[in-house]
Amino acid sequence: MMNSNPETVSTDYDTSDRLYFEPLTVEDVINIIDLEGPDGIIVQFGGQTPLKLALPIQNYLDEQKPKSRSGAGFVRIWGTTPDNIDAAEDRERFNAILNELQIAQPKGGIAKSEKDALAIAADVGYPVVVRPSYVLGGRAMEIVYNNAKLVTYLETAVEVDPERPVLIDKYLTDAVEIDIDALADMHGNVVIGGIMEHIEQAGVHSGDSACMLPTKTISDSCLETIRSWTTKLAKRLNVCGLMNCQYAITASGEVFLLEANPRASRTVPFVSKAIGHPLAKYAALVMSGKSLYDLNFTKEVIPRHVSVKEAVLPFEKFQGCDVLLGPEMRSTGEVMGIHYESSIAFAKAQIAAGQKMPLSGTLFLSLNEMTKPHLTTIARAFSGLGFQIIATSGTARVLELEGMPVERVLKMHEGRPHAADLIANGQIQFMVITSSGDALDQIDGRKLRRMALAYKIPVITTVAGALATADAIKSLKSNKIKMTALQDYFDVTKVAAELKNLQSASSISSS
DSSP states (O other), X not given: OEESOTTSGGGSTTTOSSOXXXXXXXXXXXXXXXXXXXXXXXXXXXXXXXXHHHHHHHHXXXXXXXXXXXXXXXXXEESSOHHHHHHHHSHHHHHHHHHHHTOOOOSEEEESSHHHHHHHHHHHOSSEEEEESSOSTTTTOEEEOSHHHHHHHHHHTOOOBTTBOEEEEEOOTTOXXXXXXXXXXXXXXXXXXXXXXXXXXXXXXXXXXXXXXXXXXXXXXXXXXXXHHHHHHHXXXXXXXXXXXXXXEOTTOOEEEEEEESSOOTTHXXXXXXXTOOHHHHXXXXXXXXXXXXXXXXXXXXXXXXXXXXXXXXXXGSTTOOOOOOSSOOOOEEEEXXXXXXXXXXXXXXXXXXXXXXXXXXXXXXXXXXXXXXXXXXXXXXXXXXXXXXXXXXXXXXXXXXXXXXXXXXXXXXXXXXXXXXXXXXXXXXXXXXXXXXXXXXXXXXXXXXXXXXXXXXXXXXXXXXXXXXXXXXXXXXXXXXXXXXXXXXXXHHHXXXXXXXXXXXXXXXX
């Protein structure tokens, strides 16, 4: 095991026979290859960093042909070949493969100058997602709504030149994002590990978004498209080991591939616990030459229970940091909640992530123009649970027109008492805010969100998050949460007994 970060689990003494704390550079890796003479090198489990090293290491192995110490021949990279990894990483090569397989992706292009960028944005239409061509954790990635913002981004966030192109893609508004992990062996067999539905809309970084397995709102036809495209792509890239793909599904049911990574994703440990199969272990075994049939893992497992993964966000630790979620990853960890009902699984995940869930009180609502169409749905969900609703002028006007009871509150620049005063007085228990992103929001909105954080008032910044939370609060009001051991979800007799209990409980409550 070679790792440059001493803080990770992979550095536990019982994970590997030999552990090297070394920088992950080509030179350091080559030194260890020469010293150890391994049979194989696995590059799939370290995220993006080892993938970038795969080609130079392969070049070294081709030129120097170091022998493995076991006498099993030459040292080689196990799993998906560096050339196929590069085909998935290189935007132009990857686009050609998608066209060949007839897999749709959002309209976009590669800009090597400011002029290119403006032309591509005009062609695909705003809003667009812009990012440097090789990015980690969504760094320097932004959703841009007009030419002025695009120019500002190119001048301040990144240097755009032919050596460092910028990717510009159409941003799919109100789309649902899907994450899928698949496992393939060297004989071309592909098995889907798990398909996860993100709770936050597409555009929130997948590491920050809550997601559930199995999916809840995705149609069978969309799921079939996703399974078929993932399998086709894994075979075309000759994947051996793990592959992760991210898709977006629009409101009209169109499916688009956002990205594909021929490596283990951060979702693998979550999927493994959710389906009861150790995918990372299987991946290492198929890279060593075993087939999926040898491992008795030949078809997708769709569990009876629902597993929800939630991100743990470090906003409290960073003074002045805004709590909004976007394409740049902010989370520092993850938790998971499991139950046979999705709303309770979501509630368990929220509690584990340290998010308070008030069962009653006053809800503060402030939604931007893009999310206003969902306003009455959110307000009705919470007022049906007994919450009082207060809102700023624009949001309140929409609710009043719908005939909903709402109390108006001043924005911070409009005078006092404003929303921040109500927070300080303990008059607000829960907040749903979607940011307008304008200059005023950068000052007032940010101050309000930070204040809520200081007073430990839960703030939800996405529509989907608000609706999922309303569902969870409804379930918490009528159900007692109990702890269940992970292995009990895979014990046939215990599962049958639990499902029987739930059915009898629901028939009593409905009668």
